[in-house]
Amino acid sequence: MSLAALPILVPLAAGALSVAFWRSVAAQRAIALAGTLILLFVSILLMQQVHSEGFVVLHMGGWQAPLGITLAVDMLGAIMVLLTGITGLAIALFSLGDTPERHEKFGYYPLMHLLLAGVAGSFVTGDIFNLYVWFEVMLIASFALLTLGGERAQMEGAIKYVTLNLFSSAIFLSAVGILYGLVGTLNMADIAQKLGQVEDTGMVNVVAVMFMVAFGIKASAFPLFFWLPASYHTPLVGVSALFAGLLTKVGVYSLFRMFTVVFDHDVAYTHTILLWVAALTMLSGVLGAAAQFEFRRILSFHIISQIGYMILGLALYTPLAIIGGVFYIMHHIIVKTTLFLVSGVTYRLTGTHELSELGGFYRERPMLSVLFLIPAFSLAGMPPLSGFFAKLIVIRAGIEAEAWTVTAVALLVGLLTLYSMVKIWAEVFWKARPEAEDGVQRPEPRTEGLVWMYVAITGLAACTIFIGLNGQPIYNLAEVAAEQLMQPQGYIDAVLEGRP
Amino acid sequence: MNESNTLILRTAALFLMPLQLLFSVFLLLRGHDEPGGGFIAGLVASGAVVLFLFSYGVREARSLLRVDPRDLLAAGLLFGLASVFPALLVGDPLMTAQWWYLPMPGGGTLKLSTPLIFDIGVYLTVVGAILTMVFALSQAESDA
Amino acid sequence: METLMAYVVGVMFAAAVYMMLRRSIVKLVIGLMLLSNAANLLIFTVAGMKQGAPPLIPEGAEAPATAVADPLPQALILTAIVIAFGVLAFSVVLIHRAYEVVGTDDLDQMKDTDT
Amino acid sequence: MLIAVLSGFLLALIAPAVCAVSREWAGWTLALLPAALFAWFASYLPGVMADGAQVITYPWFPALDIQLSFLIDGLSLMFALLISGIGTFILIYAGGYLKGHPDIARFYVVMLAFMASMLGVVLSDNLISLFVFWELTSITSYLLIGFDHEDMNARRSALQGLFVTAAGGLALMAGLVMLGTITGSYALSDVLASETVLSEHPWFTPLLLCVLAGCFTKSAQVPFHFWLPNAMAAPTPVSAFLHSATMVKAGVYLLARLSPAMGDSELWTLLLSLFGGMTMFLGAFMAITHTGAKKLLAYSTIMALGTLVMLIGIGTHYAMVAFATFLIAHSLYKGALFMIAGILDHETGTKDVSEMGGLARLMPITAIFTVVAALSLAAVPPLLGFVGKELMFEAVLGAPVLGGLLIVLAVGAGVGVMVAAGVIAIKPFFGERRETPKHPHEAPVSMLAGPVVLASLSLLFGLALFIPEQALVGPVVTSLGGAADKVHLSLWHGINVPLMLSGLSLVIALAIFAFWSRLQPSLAILREAGGRFGPEAGYFRIMEWLTRIASWQTRVLQNGTMGNYLITLVMTTVLITGYTLLSQHGSTLRVPVPALDSGFAWSIALLMLVSALFASITRSRLGAVASMGVMGFSVALIFILFSAPDLGITQILVETLTVILLVLVLFRLPGFIRLSSPLERGRDIVVAIFAGVLMTLLILAATDLQFFDPISAEQVARSAPDAHGRNIVNVILVDFRALDTLGEIFVLALAAVGVYSMINLRAEDQRS
Amino acid sequence: MIDLFIAVFLLSGAAFMFLAALGILRLPDLPTRMHSSTKAGALGAMLIMVGVVIGFAEWLAFARGAAIVLFIMLTTPIAAHAIGRAGYMVGVPLWDGTIKDELRDNYDLQSHSLQSERREQEPGKDREEP
Amino acid sequence: MNGFVFSLVYAMLALALFMATIRLCKGPSLPDRVVALELISSIVVGVIGVHAIDTGVLSLLDVAIVVALIAFLAAIGFARFIERGGPRSD
Amino acid sequence: MIGFFWNVVLALLWVALTGSFSGGNLVAGFVFSYFAVAVMQRHVPALRGYSQRVPRFIRFAVFFIKELFVANVRVAYDVITPVWYMKPGVIGYELEAKTDIEITLVANLISLTPGTLSLDVSDDRRVLYIHAMFMADEAELRESLHELERRILEVLR
Ligand code: NA
Numbered sequence A: 001m002s003l004a005a006l007p008i009l010v011p012l013a014a015g016a017l018s019v020a021f022w023r024s025v026a027a028q029r030a031i032a033l034a035g036t037l038i039l040l041f042v043s044i045l046l047m048q049q050v051h052s053e054g055f056v057v058l059h060m061g062g063w064q065a066p067l068g069i070t071l072a073v074d075m076l077g078a079i080m081v082l083l084t085g086i087t088g089l090a091i092a093l094f095s096l097g098d099t100p101e102r103h104e105k106f107g108y109y110p111l112m113h114l115l116l117a118g119v120a121g122s123f124v125t126g127d128i129f130n131l132y133v134w135f136e137v138m139l140i141a142s143f144a145l146l147t148l149g150g151e152r153a154q155m156e157g158a159i160k161y162v163t164l165n166l167f168s169s170a171i172f173l174s175a176v177g178i179l180y181g182l183v184g185t186l187n188m189a190d191i192a193q194k195l196g197q198v199e200d201t202g203m204v205n206v207v208a209v210m211f212m213v214a215f216g217i218k219a220s221a222f223p224l225f226f227w228l229p230a231s232y233h234t235p236l237v238g239v240s241a242l243f244a245g246l247l248t249k250v251g252v253y254s255l256f257r258m259f260t261v262v263f264d265h266d267v268a269y270t271h272t273i274l275l276w277v278a279a280l281t282m283l284s285g286v287l288g289a290a291a292q293f294e295f296r297r298i299l300s301f302h303i304i305s306q307i308g309y310m311i312l313g314l315a316l317y318t319p320l321a322i323i324g325g326v327f328y329i330m331h332h333i334i335v336k337t338t339l340f341l342v343s344g345v346t347y348r349l350t351g352t353h354e355l356s357e358l359g360g361f362y363r364e365r366p367m368l369s370v371l372f373l374i375p376a377f378s379l380a381g382m383p384p385l386s387g388f389f390a391k392l393i394v395i396r397a398g399i400e401a402e403a404w405t406v407t408a409v410a411l412l413v414g415l416l417t418l419y420s421m422v423k424i425w426a427e428v429f430w431k432a433r434p435e436a437e438d439g440v441q442r443p444e445p446r447t448e449g450l451v452w453m454y455v456a457i458t459g460l461a462a463c464t465i466f467i468g469l470n471g472q473p474i475y476n477l478a479e480v481a482a483e484q485l486m487q488p489q490g491y492i493d494a495v496l497e498g499r500p
Numbered sequence B: 001m002n003e004s005n006t007l008i009l010r011t012a013a014l015f016l017m018p019l020q021l022l023f024s025v026f027l028l029l030r031g032h033d034e035p036g037g038g039f040i041a042g043l044v045a046s047g048a049v050v051l052f053l054f055s056y057g058v059r060e061a062r063s064l065l066r067v068d069p070r071d072l073l074a075a076g077l078l079f080g081l082a083s084v085f086p087a088l089l090v091g092d093p094l095m096t097a098q099w100w101y102l103p104m105p106g107g108g109t110l111k112l113s114t115p116l117i118f119d120i121g122v123y124l125t126v127v128g129a130i131l132t133m134v135f136a137l138s139q140a141e142s143d144a
Numbered sequence C: 001m002e003t004l005m006a007y008v009v010g011v012m013f014a015a016a017v018y019m020m021l022r023r024s025i026v027k028l029v030i031g032l033m034l035l036s037n038a039a040n041l042l043i044f045t046v047a048g049m050k051q052g053a054p055p056l057i058p059e060g061a062e063a064p065a066t067a068v069a070d071p072l073p074q075a076l077i078l079t080a081i082v083i084a085f086g087v088l089a090f091s092v093v094l095i096h097r098a099y100e101v102v103g104t105d106d107l108d109q110m111k112d113t114d115t
Numbered sequence D: 001m002l003i004a005v006l007s008g009f010l011l012a013l014i015a016p017a018v019c020a021v022s023r024e025w026a027g028w029t030l031a032l033l034p035a036a037l038f039a040w041f042a043s044y045l046p047g048v049m050a051d052g053a054q055v056i057t058y059p060w061f062p063a064l065d066i067q068l069s070f071l072i073d074g075l076s077l078m079f080a081l082l083i084s085g086i087g088t089f090i091l092i093y094a095g096g097y098l099k100g101h102p103d104i105a106r107f108y109v110v111m112l113a114f115m116a117s118m119l120g121v122v123l124s125d126n127l128i129s130l131f132v133f134w135e136l137t138s139i140t141s142y143l144l145i146g147f148d149h150e151d152m153n154a155r156r157s158a159l160q161g162l163f164v165t166a167a168g169g170l171a172l173m174a175g176l177v178m179l180g181t182i183t184g185s186y187a188l189s190d191v192l193a194s195e196t197v198l199s200e201h202p203w204f205t206p207l208l209l210c211v212l213a214g215c216f217t218k219s220a221q222v223p224f225h226f227w228l229p230n231a232m233a234a235p236t237p238v239s240a241f242l243h244s245a246t247m248v249k250a251g252v253y254l255l256a257r258l259s260p261a262m263g264d265s266e267l268w269t270l271l272l273s274l275f276g277g278m279t280m281f282l283g284a285f286m287a288i289t290h291t292g293a294k295k296l297l298a299y300s301t302i303m304a305l306g307t308l309v310m311l312i313g314i315g316t317h318y319a320m321v322a323f324a325t326f327l328i329a330h331s332l333y334k335g336a337l338f339m340i341a342g343i344l345d346h347e348t349g350t351k352d353v354s355e356m357g358g359l360a361r362l363m364p365i366t367a368i369f370t371v372v373a374a375l376s377l378a379a380v381p382p383l384l385g386f387v388g389k390e391l392m393f394e395a396v397l398g399a400p401v402l403g404g405l406l407i408v409l410a411v412g413a414g415v416g417v418m419v420a421a422g423v424i425a426i427k428p429f430f431g432e433r434r435e436t437p438k439h440p441h442e443a444p445v446s447m448l449a450g451p452v453v454l455a456s457l458s459l460l461f462g463l464a465l466f467i468p469e470q471a472l473v474g475p476v477v478t479s480l481g482g483a484a485d486k487v488h489l490s491l492w493h494g495i496n497v498p499l500m501l502s503g504l505s506l507v508i509a510l511a512i513f514a515f516w517s518r519l520q521p522s523l524a525i526l527r528e529a530g531g532r533f534g535p536e537a538g539y540f541r542i543m544e545w546l547t548r549i550a551s552w553q554t555r556v557l558q559n560g561t562m563g564n565y566l567i568t569l570v571m572t573t574v575l576i577t578g579y580t581l582l583s584q585h586g587s588t589l590r591v592p593v594p595a596l597d598s599g600f601a602w603s604i605a606l607l608m609l610v611s612a613l614f615a616s617i618t619r620s621r622l623g624a625v626a627s628m629g630v631m632g633f634s635v636a637l638i639f640i641l642f643s644a645p646d647l648g649i650t651q652i653l654v655e656t657l658t659v660i661l662l663v664l665v666l667f668r669l670p671g672f673i674r675l676s677s678p679l680e681r682g683r684d685i686v687v688a689i690f691a692g693v694l695m696t697l698l699i700l701a702a703t704d705l706q707f708f709d710p711i712s713a714e715q716v717a718r719s720a721p722d723a724h725g726r727n728i729v730n731v732i733l734v735d736f737r738a739l740d741t742l743g744e745i746f747v748l749a750l751a752a753v754g755v756y757s758m759i760n761l762r763a764e765d766q767r768s
Numbered sequence E: 001m002i003d004l005f006i007a008v009f010l011l012s013g014a015a016f017m018f019l020a021a022l023g024i025l026r027l028p029d030l031p032t033r034m035h036s037s038t039k040a041g042a043l044g045a046m047l048i049m050v051g052v053v054i055g056f057a058e059w060l061a062f063a064r065g066a067a068i069v070l071f072i073m074l075t076t077p078i079a080a081h082a083i084g085r086a087g088y089m090v091g092v093p094l095w096d097g098t099i100k101d102e103l104r105d106n107y108d109l110q111s112h113s114l115q116s117e118r119r120e121q122e123p124g125k126d127r128e129e130p
Numbered sequence F: 001m002n003g004f005v006f007s008l009v010y011a012m013l014a015l016a017l018f019m020a021t022i023r024l025c026k027g028p029s030l031p032d033r034v035v036a037l038e039l040i041s042s043i044v045v046g047v048i049g050v051h052a053i054d055t056g057v058l059s060l061l062d063v064a065i066v067v068a069l070i071a072f073l074a075a076i077g078f079a080r081f082i083e084r085g086g087p088r089s090d
Numbered sequence G: 001m002i003g004f005f006w007n008v009v010l011a012l013l014w015v016a017l018t019g020s021f022s023g024g025n026l027v028a029g030f031v032f033s034y035f036a037v038a039v040m041q042r043h044v045p046a047l048r049g050y051s052q053r054v055p056r057f058i059r060f061a062v063f064f065i066k067e068l069f070v071a072n073v074r075v076a077y078d079v080i081t082p083v084w085y086m087k088p089g090v091i092g093y094e095l096e097a098k099t100d101i102e103i104t105l106v107a108n109l110i111s112l113t114p115g116t117l118s119l120d121v122s123d124d125r126r127v128l129y130i131h132a133m134f135m136a137d138e139a140e141l142r143e144s145l146h147e148l149e150r151r152i153l154e155v156l157r
């Protein structure tokens, strides 16, 4: 039996049940834990299924593709779902320890589940309009999570986030409409197959570019990323972490999906644009971070620059580069989530995210320091952590493709990333904690629930180390994913099986 | 002051609201064959309650509804999800429509189907969602 | 008809963008409304417009008597309309709250979160 | 072998436990590991002396050709022995030096990890795993330099060291990947044995530059040398180990390692000779401008590193012999001297040599071994340092390029180190006794063990030259591609040019030493000038520019103004899509005048235009809302007229409810105020027109094209018979594409939850 | 013949709608415009529905047409009442030619309460006793 | 059925819509705009009716029913807004 | 009584709208209407007795349609002619109708009758304030209003 629908249905059900149990925070917490655990379990099963069968396809409602909506999970999808499961569980654990009751009482958990549902839906669907729907589920869940709490910064950030993302949705929707007008179908495999028969690709390029813009905004690529630094540092840390880990990656995933399986008709045109985008994204993101002195803002800008690496993998469009991109996504989701969660702990203990006001954690909490150093150095691409191999593969692909400029940029950005991470390390961990201003009393650190937070962070950090020390199996997954993406006929056949 | 203190509107609302509710059920049930369906019906039903709310205020509207609209919302979502699974019982792919024909007293048959359950879920969700929002807004307005 | 609609939709997009560029958050929301309407009409237009042939099947028949308008874009638009409604409802309340918290509806006074 | 390399990491993991158990004996306990490793590596010596290289491979990441493979030959074994041998004493020494320090456990953790990484670097046969260990040394050394982490200076120095070495590291990574790509293998042994002539490959120059960037930064070559003296902020055991004996030599090691493969190019010879020579001279010169014991030693280390690089560049047989000998000599005396410097500051409480004097009576043992080590540094016979220096002069005299320049530099450097040696040996211990912040005693055994053994070895090796010759230098020369049987070390070659050069150096050095104190002020001026204009100033300027560019970019891009964000988004969309449209589809694009086929539709279109424009220009907020009502009705009418009754109904209902929501929400908001200037409005109008034109063109282009019949035909056909519904749109919504609808109701639910929470959370906050 | 009926109903309905629109465009103040829109609009819609029912000549059309007429007759005056009242309350100015206003004096702007007392000067003159 | 009649009817309805829209834009007060909107919804009912008979699609009448039943809520909402003391300048 | 009345009406309406006259459908309609009305029950003061009202209702309908036409034409005439003949004003009309439903119905029908527009009912429900377009003869206006009210109440009571 095809398990493709479960990653959607599990969080949807958890979300619906959480709404049903609105009045009982305890029940919602239990559902949060159970729901994310089941999601992780399901995603592992799905990964197994994909691993053994190649593609897992489910024609929803029994309507053969392209008649209805077909869920189609290839290795990339399975990887992304698995990461969703891991991140989801980590965030749920962290949230159990960190979410204030006033947020719990006002829908934190249902929003979290449904965000995961939207993310997972985006990863498993094989239908372009259905992708739009899951994007919107995800988007509006993120809107609500972003504004939960109602502080000024949140509102200001949210307005930008909402507006710019809705602009993206409008372009996405328009592109879907035009694409349907051209090929009369919404199933990605069907689209891919039909586009393969089109000789006059001019208009196809136009649509491709529209998708590129729409997903570029979601992925926060240059110069479309403004919404991200404006908002990601404003909500609860758990929410930030969830966004940082998963949301932009949905945009990246979509770029990978569309610009391998669907739009591979004119790589010279489309992927050259992507190459420039990648370089500029890496650079502007990392420079943005260099100008920041707030924990989460630094991390937020780094999301952007890291997105550049992933797009670089796609843009180079060699098997190795795609592998690198996929590997990078895997690594980044885990690492970035971890870093945000660490910022949550420091925030919890000091009540601030400002580097200048933080300090002293290396002495007080050596364990936390290690838990920061691992993802931080990993993000900066230091060996032998996951980020090193991710970067190595992309760089190697760049060198093999003789794409000197972007490779040089990628290397430089790696250095600047390290600079940022070290900046945080020096300020938050090494430096002695500055004395509070006169009369300003530091809030008493709240330590209840800290254990949950540590569990989440430790688990994720372990993943980073695991990928670093034992990268081969992860690489193998990425390799399968890349093979499937580079030779989309397999995907197309699996989805359209049984069609004349 | 949350409700409108106009007698005319209040009285008219008492006439119009059942009419609108009834019509919404009508739109829901025959939506599969004629224009209508869960959304449209749900929107009409929400309109009916909104009219009542405008006339009598949010507290009266709440007590009229008896259940919290949030619960309607949850029920709607669960209905929607519930329609996904019956297909498994007969080994079809998820969401495959199942049709049951129940003989009714009086000679007719009642057509029941998962799409109908689904549409009811949609209906309840729409009503629940809109009323949740409208009630919250009106409440805030009257509290302010 | 599609040609005419092309121009109309163009104007709608232009108006939407112009509204969204205003500094007043209220205009922003109206811009968003226009934007989603424009996108819906775009789909409707590109899919081809046909008069007097709604995708309904007469009672007792198995198929429409004549060629009907393409129902699929209609279903898509319907979904898009409802989604846009949800998003819009949220946005409206968001700007309301933003106004309450920030004390202005001027977007240019809402840049504290950025550098 | 794998266990040997990784054992350091494993021990690091349990080091805190070991510390807790063995308390003040922790240093001794932990030192057992490097001692054991030393012995184990030593056991390889006979094999290496007899039949050369050996490769041991463990799989790690085969897909990327990354192996944990180890190459054991003369070169790597010499390094491994130095690392484990000196490491042993360093750990013991640290136990004394850091006695009672609260963070001593963390020190051991990082130190052991460092040692293991360093062993990894010199033993790795795989380019990538070599790089992994290479970067690990950077990280661990960062943590060690910043050991005194609450001191801002330490943090800054640590960052500097990391930044410079990591920058080089990234270049090295690119270089190694190029190397692997060119030769088709990432195994060092394969690269060295490769048939490919690297210097003829088109990538050679970038490859060389990348590798050199990595090695030069790591080994503190001019102009990247400045981080090394600053790294002296680290505790002395760290400096002794990292910045004299081991880490800084990683670059030297790699250059030596690659020299058989790359050394045949003229560029290689030129660059290494030139930069090495300059570094050598500058290091020596800077050494005499400093009075801090550690700084002084640090600069003399830079001198030594320059010398080694230069020797690799020269690449002759003599150069190889000189390289190996000098390296061993340097590791021994520099390790000893650093530890002594630590003893001095530990005992006296100051680091400034000029503040000390007459300590010999209080610390006789220290004084004796300082003199021994310093003599080796000063290249006085019969110490090993002398042999190294003589060989170095010999090599320089045979240099293929820049011969004259190198001789001058070498003599100058010789002078510098002699002066430095004099300063470090004589100033603190002899002459008048001077008061120091602490009253000095003889150092404890743990701290003396290292200097005593290393200095003794300097003497022993000098006297018994056959030991280093056969055990170390010979195998090293072999692994560098030279002939071991031609290696003959001896103290006395007769009166030859190198000896005369040594003598010349000594004369000048004595002169300078005599006037050292009086020279200090003018040297300080030079030092300051160097600080202002030298490469370190360049580093700070780069960092400053980085911050400036970063904040400029952020100001320009992420400036908080939503209008700018949106304009950027819109114009990006317009330009990229528009360009694609015109360039790819422009030839077939038609812009027709709409036909007058349906008058009524025309009037609805007109209504839409009016309401859109009115909404744009009106200053009445609710007027705009009302005009959106008209827009909604108009759109609904379009839907109705063109066969979409369901859409029409939905549109009208949604529009009505939207209006209701808007009026529920808006009524406390202020009216529209004209906020923007006419110029801004003009700009926005232009942007808006661009957007509108683009969409119009898109639709016009798309309506002309239909490549395939829509799949919905089948949905129409199967709607009634298979899905039992006659409203096809509804059938699509609840059956064919029910999943969309499922997602959509969750969107609605989410919106409701979001609105509910946004409002009620606030209400609850206000209540409490 | 039937076509003629249909044409007459449709045309007259459309004409009333046209007049209603003309009315709200031309008439000088809010209440008078409402007169125009409420009645003529409703009447126009009803007439058109009659035409539609005749045109389709089937039971379903009649049911729907009747429902539409009924709903219009229910909702239009209520909307008119609500708007008119609101407009009056917030003091939308009346046309200069308005000859009489018995409401203004009885309405309390603060409390929104509306008295039933008539003006003292003409007690019950032109009113029949209930 | 005479095409001319339909053209005439459509033309009158179109003009009606247009005039109502002008009033909606002109205001001057919010109630004026709302009255115009309310009239537009009535005209839409008419248009739908005419179009239904023009094309022979009976189902379109369902749309008209919904308009007749629901559209006035907007007016009620506006009225409420005005009474609540929303800004008078609109 | 009013509950039952509405119940039946709604059930019939249901049947009419679905267009299916099967017994099951009638029952279904009845059930649905029952719920719809039941929901409303608490808010509706019961109304009694409606058996004799049908003939009165027909008479009233004819009267009303006539009024509607005549007055509409009158307004239309004023609208299309350039000069205003109207003499608008607001009057307070003392109601005979007592119950909510009566008042509402009267007010709405007055609104639908051209020339008059119900603005509001006084708080004590005695006076209906009416905007009239043609107040040249106020007495005649009041008389016609009264006539209308009488006929409505005749149907209702
Ligand atoms: Na087309």
Ligand code: NA
Pocket: G077, G078, G079, G080, G081, G082, G083, G084, G085
């Ligand atoms: Na006139």
